[in-house]
Amino acid sequence: MTQARRYIPEINLMRAMAILAVVMIHSTSNALVQLQTSSSFYGLYVFLHEFAVFAVPAFIFISGFVLTYNYVGKPLNGGTIATFYRKRIWNAVVPYAIFSLLYFLLKAKFAPAADWAPKFLGQLLTGQAYGHLYFMFVIIQYYVLFPILLLALRSGWVRRHIWWIGIAIQWGYYYLNREYIVHQTGWPDVLHRTGSLFISYFGAFAVAMWMAIHYERILSWFAARPAVRRLSVPFAYALWLLSGFYYVYLRYQGLVHKNWADGQVFTYTQFVFNIMSAIALFLIANVMMRRPAAFWARLLGNIGVCSFGIYFVHPAVLYYYRDIPVPGNGMLFHVYYACEYLAALLVAWGITWTIQRNFRWAWILFGTSSAPKKKTSATP
Structure with a gap:
């Protein structure tokens, strides 16, 4: 019988920091449109919006780490694969379908009712029912692919080298897209939306897989070399x-x-930033877990537990908040957007927490793994 691997509390804190960044991206997007580039505050909004773009790759890193950590030691047979897909359907696909329908209906008043069914089906199958739902489309692609990756990990060589294999595949796709795919006119639209395809983030997923496979060895290696650890952390x-x-x-x-940067330079920079963001978030979470009873650790832990629900709900909060007119000038403009961020986070968090705590059917909206519970392994 496979021994359960130990629970890693840092994962929940990473989820919390990543969802805070997601809300930041969405709550500052309108400010960048409305604010003049000549404003002395424009640079601040660019920083808040753009520095937070690590959020999606960070969540993909977390998914790759947790899935691999939980499944790599299990026998790869029909029962394991069936259990894996059953959990993904209940924990991800069902909530995704429900919220896709809800957001589609939120927008449906702008479309003739006769067009609803085909439009919804098309948007559901491509992650386009609402702007933020493309992420679930990407994650579901990884779920479909994951048993194949587990099969590949049976090879010791692949287990040792999966990190650079994933990076090579991602960059191979980048150049293939740049030189060939982008010039094709008759292909399905989804193939031209690179941000909605799993392969665009495969490097982060593969690095996470490698770290999950060798996690205990990595910890032991650094524990035996304190000088290296002291240098590596500030370097990271x-x-x-x-x-x-x-x-x-x-x-x-x-x-x-x-003055737009060369596409290759820009993509290289973003790639390094994405990978290092995931590592930095883990290091920050590790520091916080040295005092797990501290206020900030407990607060972020709760946000992490509710992160899936916050992700689904916060765009609806923003949708209705933006019915409030934006003040034209002065400090009220910035107060408006600060309150937009806080409203999106706190209302979505409050709704998620309340439903999770008080209703047995919460799993339908937020998946069974979102409910706070003690586990002996990382939550898949």
Whole structure:
């Protein structure tokens, strides 16, 4: 019988930090549109919006880590695969379908009723029912692919080298898309939306798989080399911040001065920032877990538990909040957007927490793994 692997509390804190970034992206997007680029505050909004783009790759990293950590030691047979897909259907596909329908209906008043069924089906199958739902479309692609990846991990060579294999596949796709796919006119639209395809994030997923496979060995290796650990941690933070600041700088130059960076340089920078963000979030979470009873650790832990629900609900909060007119000038403009962020986070968090705590059917909306419970392994 396979021994359950130990629970990793840092994962929940990583989820919390990633969902805070997701809400930041969505709550500052309108501000960038409405604010003049000549404003002295424009750079601040660019930073808040663009530095937070690590959120989606971070969630994909978390998914790759947790799935691999929980399944890599299990026998790969029909029962394991059936259990895996059953859990994904209840924990992800069902909530995704429900919220896709709800958001479609939220927008449906702008479309003739006769067109609803085919439009909804098309949007459901491509993650386009609402702007944020493309992420679930990407995650479901990984779920479909994951048993095949587990089969590949039976090879010791693949287990050792999966990190660079994934990076190579992602970059191979980048160049294939740049040189060939982007020029094709008769292909389905989804193939031209690279941000909605799993392969665009495969490097982060593969690095997470490698870390999950070798997690205990990595911890032991650094524990035996304290000097290396003391140097590695600040280096990781420095590389994260430098790549993040440079990424924001490139975006700022393009948005304000129309001086857009070379696509390859921009993509390299974003890739390094994405990978280092996941590592930095784990390190930050590890520091917080040295005092698990501290207020911030408990607060982020609760946000992490509710992160799936916050992800689904917060765009609806933003939708209705934006019925409030934006103040034209002055400090009230910034107060408006600060309150937009807080409203999206707190209302979505409150709704999720209340439903999870008080209703047995919460799993229909937020999946069974979202409910707070003690486990002996990382929550898949």
